[in-house]
Amino acid sequence: MLAKSTEYAIRAMVYIQLQNWKNLHPGVIEIAREIEAPAAFSAKILQTLTRHKLLDSRKGRGGGFFFPENQSGLTIYDIIHVMEGDGCFHHCGFGLKNCNIKNPCPLHTEFINVRENYYRIVKKETISSLSSKIRDGKAVLNRLDLE
Numbered sequence: 001m002l003a004k005s006t007e008y009a010i011r012a013m014v015y016i017q018l019q020n021w022k023n024l025h026p027g028v029i030e031i032a033r034e035i036e037a038p039a040a041f042s043a044k045i046l047q048t049l050t051r052h053k054l055l056d057s058r059k060g061r062g063g064g065f066f067f068p069e070n071q072s073g074l075t076i077y078d079i080i081h082v083m084e085g086d087g088c089f090h091h092c093g094f095g096l097k098n099c100n101i102k103n104p105c106p107l108h109t110e111f112i113n114v115r116e117n118y119y120r121i122v123k124k125e126t127i128s129s130l131s132s133k134i135r136d137g138k139a140v141l142n143r144l145d146l147e
Contacts, residue, residue: 001118006083009045010076010130011035014141016055016065017131025064036142045083052082067127076122076130089119 002010012031019026026034032042046065049055056068067074080088092099093111101108133139 001088003084005045006080008035008037008042009049009079009083011141012042012045013079013127014131017127018135020066025066027064054078054082072128074127076125080122089115
């Protein structure tokens with residue numbers, strides 16, 4: 001459902017949160033390595049997130065990426081919205097441009113339910129809630145060992 005850039009953005013944000021809780025500010029190379037993403041691509045993604053004020057960064061010694069204080073409730077939806085807009089919550093699951101109730105695609109009815117449930121999940125889950133699951137050993141972020 002999501003573009004690869006959005007998947008990387010969400011994983012990067014979770015990783016940054018985990019590191020920020022340890023009072024660390026990871027840099028691009030570290031983030032890319034830990035989320036298993038290309039460094040140049042990660043840099044562009046992090047630049048987009050920073051430009052939209054979902055993240056902050058500092059250069060030099062002790063620099064890196066961190067969350068501004070007002071971002072504690074940042075949802076997955078917020079990241080999706082910045083990275084690719086709201087299209088994934090409105091587009092046809094079969095890829096048709098004119099799919100609607102009068103002209104439904106073969107997936108129309110079932111896909112509406114999937115889309116609505118997915119929307120509820122991404123509006124509810126925050127970077128903090130996902131990060132907490134990893135920190136508490138209830139989930140993983142790739143093959144990372146963050147202990």
